[in-house]
Amino acid sequence: MAGIDLGGTKILTGLADADGRLVAEVEVATCAEQGSAAVVGRMAETVKQLLEQVGAEEEELAGMVAASPGPLNPVTGVVYYPPNLGWCEFPLREALADIFPVPIEIENDASLAALAEYRYGYGGRYDPLLYMTVSTGVGGGIVIDGSIYHGAGGAAGEFGHMKLLPDGPLCGCGCRGCLETLASGTAMARQARELAERGQGKRMLELAGNCPEEITARTVGEVARGGDAEAGEIILRTGRWLGIGLANLVNIFDPAAIVLGGGAALGLGALLLDPAREEMKRQVMRGLGKKTEILPAKLGGRSGLLGCLALAEQKEWIKSGGVVVGN
Ligand SMILES: [Zn+2]
Structure with a gap:
């Protein structure tokens, strides 16, 4: 094939x-x-x-x-x-x-990535399994009983467009305050640029060759690793929004695992995932989430x-x- x-x-x-x-x-x-x-x-x-x-x-x-x-x-x-x-x-x-x-x-x-992580990444050990990719945008896939869950119209799993903040930043989908506008690589870069425009976030701006439009999530990550408080704050805030998104998914699906992939999630690692896990625990309904593991994508x-x-x-x-x- x-x-x-x-x-x-x-x-x-x-x-x-x-x-x-x-x-x-x-x-x-x-x-x-x-x-x-x-x-x-x-x-x-x-x-x-x-x-x-x-x-x-x-x-x-x-x-x-x-x-x-x-x-x-x-x-x-x-x-x-x-x-x-x-x-x-x-x-x-x-x-x-x-x-x-x-x-x-x-x-x-993203649905196929979910199925691949379910089948080959984690050997079928976690079911239901949700897959969320955090990179430029935020995508998702759902595996239930070993198969992709499609929904009625075939398009289920758009985790990036769950609404978290009414009147929040404008999303590519036309709505405001979607998870993707608050917890993606693009969202982190946007916040760093906003700081630069106010004369702040100097170390991120420096690393981007003093061109605000050259600042990416990777810039933010690199500067944060060097101990910069402003970059660290952006990642912490992003992690918290991500955690709220994860808590919503846990409340709805009670999944065995949520596998996180994508450049921003894997590139930032614990820097992003630790605050996300903590916020998820804070936000999830009591009694839920105990069986849900937050795992890195393997493939x-x-x-x-x-x-x-x-x-x-x-x-x-x-x-x-x-x-x-x-x-
Ligand atoms: Zn959206």
Whole structure:
């Protein structure tokens, strides 16, 4: 089978044999600005290239799973409005089916990352498992009884858009005060820039070459590690908002684990996660949260692709247990 992880900047494609072993992988740039047809063409090209590499034919593919930024409908295979791709209700499955005469699944990348962490990262030990990625934005995926939970319209799991602060910062979704506007890499960078505009946050500004627009979450993290109180305060505040988001999820799902991935969560580590855990404990309903572990994602940038394999396992396109993760 073929798995394609379609991202805003890159396409990572892998080919797995019938035993579920990843036998070939390739990464190319998405070039989203060239439009949907060109992107699908590049996706198809990667699959053809890998088939050629291993000496296999298209007809030998048991199936194909494409991980795409959401929101999308996995039943219809239509991708709605992914901000990073600039698409509008694009029928991704239809476009791929025109090229490959095989069964094709389209799934939200964060949902597949959740399934991958459930299946390969943590060996099925935590169920229900929620996955939250904290990077530029905040995404989420839900695994219940070993399967992705989709909701009625197929788009469940938008953890980044739970509302925390009425009249808070404006979110890309059009609402105000979403978790994503308060606890993401973008949110941290914004706060550091606001300080710089007021003549404060000097060390962060210095590290960014005195260009406020060059300040990123990484800048904030680096300066905070050096003991800077203003940067530390931004991360502490972000961690607390994240903790409130986690408490809401615990109150609703009572999950066995919430796995945190994404550049900001993994890059800042304990600096962000410790205050998040503390705030979660403070905010969660009494009696809840005792069974919920907050864990780091284990699969990094390959979680989308590995999620494609995990779904292919469930479709019985490949045998289970073939994937070796962690090296
Ligand atoms: Zn939002």
